[in-house]
Amino acid sequence: MSRKIFSRRLDKIFKILGISFMVFSLLVLLVLLIDVFLDGKSRLTWGFLTSFPSRKPQQAGILSAWVGSVWIMITTAIFALPLGIGAGIYLEEYARKNRLTKFIEINIANLAGVPSIIYGLLGLGLFVRYLNLDRSVLAGGLTLALLVLPIIILSTQQALRAIPFSIREASYAVGATKWQTVRHQLLPAALGNIMTGVILAMSRAIGETAPLITIGALTYIAFLPQSPIIFLKNFPFVRFSLKGMFDPFTVLPIQIFNWVSRPQKGFFTNAAAGIIVLLCLTLIMNISAILLRHHYQGKIRW
Amino acid sequence: MLLKRKPILKLKELFIERLLFLFSFLSVFTTLGIIIILLFESFEFFKEVSILKFLTDTQWTPLFINKHFGILPLLCGTFLTTLIAICVALPVGLVSAVYLSEYASLKLRAIVKPIMEILAAIPTVVYGYFALLFVTPLLKKIIPSLSGFNALSSGIVMGIMIIPLISSLSEDAMRSVPMSLREGAYAVGSNRLQVSFRVVFPGALSGIISSIVLAISRAIGETMIVAIAAGQQPKLTLNPFVPIETITAYIVQVSLGDTPYGTLEYRTIFACGMTLFVITFILNTFSFKLKRHFLEAYE
Numbered sequence: 001m002s003r004k005i006f007s008r009r010l011d012k013i014f015k016i017l018g019i020s021f022m023v024f025s026l027l028v029l030l031v032l033l034i035d036v037f038l039d040g041k042s043r044l045t046w047g048f049l050t051s052f053p054s055r056k057p058q059q060a061g062i063l064s065a066w067v068g069s070v071w072i073m074i075t076t077a078i079f080a081l082p083l084g085i086g087a088g089i090y091l092e093e094y095a096r097k098n099r100l101t102k103f104i105e106i107n108i109a110n111l112a113g114v115p116s117i118i119y120g121l122l123g124l125g126l127f128v129r130y131l132n133l134d135r136s137v138l139a140g141g142l143t144l145a146l147l148v149l150p151i152i153i154l155s156t157q158q159a160l161r162a163i164p165f166s167i168r169e170a171s172y173a174v175g176a177t178k179w180q181t182v183r184h185q186l187l188p189a190a191l192g193n194i195m196t197g198v199i200l201a202m203s204r205a206i207g208e209t210a211p212l213i214t215i216g217a218l219t220y221i222a223f224l225p226q227s228p229i230i231f232l233k234n235f236p237f238v239r240f241s242l243k244g245m246f247d248p249f250t251v252l253p254i255q256i257f258n259w260v261s262r263p264q265k266g267f268f269t270n271a272a273a274g275i276i277v278l279l280c281l282t283l284i285m286n287i288s289a290i291l292l293r294h295h296y297q298g299k300i301r302w
Numbered sequence: 303m304l305l306k307r308k309p310i311l312k313l314k315e316l317f318i319e320r321l322l323f324l325f326s327f328l329s330v331f332t333t334l335g336i337i338i339i340l341l342f343e344s345f346e347f348f349k350e351v352s353i354l355k356f357l358t359d360t361q362w363t364p365l366f367i368n369k370h371f372g373i374l375p376l377l378c379g380t381f382l383t384t385l386i387a388i389c390v391a392l393p394v395g396l397v398s399a400v401y402l403s404e405y406a407s408l409k410l411r412a413i414v415k416p417i418m419e420i421l422a423a424i425p426t427v428v429y430g431y432f433a434l435l436f437v438t439p440l441l442k443k444i445i446p447s448l449s450g451f452n453a454l455s456s457g458i459v460m461g462i463m464i465i466p467l468i469s470s471l472s473e474d475a476m477r478s479v480p481m482s483l484r485e486g487a488y489a490v491g492s493n494r495l496q497v498s499f500r501v502v503f504p505g506a507l508s509g510i511i512s513s514i515v516l517a518i519s520r521a522i523g524e525t526m527i528v529a530i531a532a533g534q535q536p537k538l539t540l541n542p543f544v545p546i547e548t549i550t551a552y553i554v555q556v557s558l559g560d561t562p563y564g565t566l567e568y569r570t571i572f573a574c575g576m577t578l579f580v581i582t583f584i585l586n587t588f589s590f591k592l593k594r595h596f597l598e599a600y601e
Contacts, residue, residue, distance in 0.1 A: 018401025090322035115523025125339035207425025
């Protein structure tokens with residue numbers, strides 16, 4: 001009888017332990033957010049977003065950093081989206097279940113576990129040196145595209161797998177080809193889940209620091225890549241140019257890292273303010289991904 | 303009309319299939335690219351420094367005049383921070399996983415899981431800031447002899463970072479243990495704790511170990527936290543209170559410096575990268591095999 005009471009008590013103790021450990025995790029998250037917010041809120045002004053970095057902490061801003069981050073995100077998306085979604089479609093819909101397919105899938109699972117700094121070394125050797133792209137936006141974007149590809153491929157595969165086979169059979173039955181089935185039936189149905197994966201992949205890319213440092217992205221930069229839209233003299237007319245892709249860049253996390261690693265206290269405040277901006281972007285992306293997934297989970301009933 | 307269009311349609315279908323195949327094969331090229339670049343540059347490095355020296359010398363001073371190229375101090379730093387991280391993440395992650403899988407109501411799970419996901423999504427540079435400017439000053443109040451840069455606070459923060467990885471993957475493993483096993487144990491009079499630890503936990507063990515191995519691999523490859531908060535002094539020590547340097551932090555240090563490309567000093571980062579790649583590859587493969595083994599067991 002006493003053993004039974006003992007084990008019941010143990011059960012209760014474990015329940016309390018479980019709750020307290022989870023509260024601990026949430027508390028850490030909360031403390032982190034509050035700490036950073038209190039440290040950085042005094043520097044969070046309009047001027048902070050529109051100034052270049054400076055040697056004086058009070059005048060330094062994140063203009064080149066966030067513009068660089070936007071450039072890198074767009075470049076990464078241009079390459080990673082079609083390649084990742086395309087590869088996912090192939091593996092799920094076209095590939096025969098043979099050794100080659102299995103090899104490719106194991107390979108993708110392995111790539112998902114390679115440390116990000118190794119991708120930096122790959123980018124340094126392949127894009128910066130071998131392809132001579134130098135420390136450009138293009139080299140950085142390509143490096144991050146390779147880094148997030150496994151995430152996009154895996155989420156595309158999962159999204160397609162969730163679609164019942166009957167949809168495909170119905171499409172074939174009315175005479176559609178394989179690609180027509182993919183293009184008009186499967187992709188629209190899987191879009192919500194694929195977008196969730198894409199947003200998560202991009203939120204990973206916006207926070208990546210190590211691979212971009214490794215390819216040699218600059219830490220102090222006081223100019224912007226050439227704007228993609230150039231206003232001509234006859235005003236409403238514009239010219240588009242992607243020359244900015246070949247310009248050097250810095251990104252938000254690198255700017256934060258640069259400020260954190262300086263001895264002066266003033267720069268710590270700047271780093272905290274930069275982190276608030278970065279966290280806002282990451283949190284918005286993640287929360288919208290969670291909401292999107294929730295929305296699609298409830299909506300589609302096969 | 304239909305007959306005329308068919309060959310073109312077929313050609314288009316074939317073209318799309320080939321193109322999509324190329325996209326998926328790109329991942330193989332990525333792996334090959336990583337291996338070729340690391341091998342090529344490391345080969346140049348090992349022409350000048352013998353592998354034996356690299357693996358046994360106890361000093362790492364490639365940027366000094368008196369050069370030593372022993373990876374051991376960097377490996378030691380990596381090992382130390384990883385060990386601290388696992389000591390934090392293992393109890394918290396596993397208890398959370400058991401709780402979420404066996405105790406928590408659906409409602410609580412629906413709240414906690416997204417928050418864990420957000421914890422996992424925070425950029426590592428933010429964790430680095432947190433380690434250097436929040437955890438280290440806090441720990442200094444308890445341990446006055448603690449250096450400004452140390453393995454302890456970066457290890458602890460790294461542990462917090464990998465909690466979601468362990469808890470969510472272990473929970474997935476535990477949830478895939480068949481309900482009939484639990485019902486059998488309840489039928490002979492076990493309570494929830496006994497079911498959790500005598501039935502579900504052992505049943506999901508290989509899946510749980512797989513998640514832990516993956517977390518270790520993530521901790522070994524983690525860069526920004528240690529680059530910011532652990533210091534830049536490669537030392538062969540297990541003392542968590544002093545500055546150390548990990549493999550990843552060293553690669554960042556050289557990348558930020560002005561070491562010219564193509565020199566021996568510069569090639570050290572590829573030799574370090576190779577070491578890192580080999581270690582994480584072995585761990586990832588092991589984790590992957592365990593997970594597959596586990597999934598097959600309940601099919």
